[in-house]
Amino acid sequence: MKFIAYWNGNIPPVTKLFFSSFLATQSGELELYVENCDNLNTLEYYLKSQRVKVQKISLKALCSNTVFERFDLDQQANSFDRFVVKAYKEYFHIISKVRQSSFQHKASKRLPYLKHPLMGMTQTGKSVVDLPLYGSIREKYDLTYKADIFRCLMCVLMKESFVYVDLDICFLKDFLDLYNLGDFVYEWEYQSFANNAIIFSSENGILKKNMTALIEKYDNARPWYIFSREEPLIDGLNILPCEFFDPLWKQENANFNQFFEDNSITNILSNAYAYHWHNHWKTLPKEDSCYSHLLNKFEAYLGTLP
Secondary structure, X not given: OEEEEEEEOOOOXXXXXXXXXXXXXXXXXXXXXXXXXXXXXXXXXXXXXXXXXXXXXXHHHHHOOOHHHHOOOOOOOOHHHHHHHHHHHHHHHHHHHHHOOOOHHHHHOOOOOOOOOOOOOOXXXXXXXXXXXXXXXXXXXXXXXXXXXXXXXXXXXXXXXXXXXXXXXXXXXXXXXXXXXXXXXXXXXXXXXXXXXXXXXXXXXXXXXXXXXXHHHHOOOOHHHHOEOOOHHHOOOEEEOHHHHOOOOOOOOOOOOHHHHOOOOHHHHOOOOEEEOOOOOOOOOOOOOHHHHHHHHHHHHHHOOO
16 A cells, blocks of 8 residues: 655654654555655655655645645635634733743633634534644644645545555554545544544545545635535545544543653553654653654564564
């Protein structure tokens, strides 16, 4: 099976776990599409593998003569998203002031929940700090905007079957027995739309058949538009349980920092196919963390390969 991934800019060192876990658990090749990347030294060990191929691209050029050329890849956000990013920054500013107060716990209970206007009011009532897509760092937005376009574009351009994966994924076991299910994504926690961090697009599947129509319908590549459970154009797309690829997400009081700080969530990962660590691109994992244990295990395994 072919795996594909995308990155704009220099790839963070924390992705060592992505590459080592892929080589240790999956069969097939990984094609990494990069742009504006001038330093791959930190990943030199993994890129020596014949199963990892790096292709430098221009996403704008790839979009040419497709339905995706309508998107302005130089924009930072549309009007709705500019509002959300601004509101999020204000929210984090409030949070920081509250944390400086001696009445932190009491005051934090009075802070309003902030929802993305296009996602709608969610059943879970989660606050902004629990939503993974946006944060106070603007660069995270710019990458997800282009990555959302790329992964959908590949469903149009690539005729063969493939798995798209974000680089904040740790592979835990072979995906092989999932492919006979047909095209799949997975649950976005309790939301009514799916997550696109992992996508399987089969050769004759619903995504290749209807992706162009989806983009034309919504003029958007964001998952809360095109991967809605109620969208008839993806009727037949498998939305797999969140626990398959994101086992911490539905846990009560989920804290994604734990993966990098200690080894307390190891048991939660035991039955999952992968673990999505939700960005944390600049995080420095602690020595006894779950991240470090997994990286050491996969690198030790790779070291025994001929």
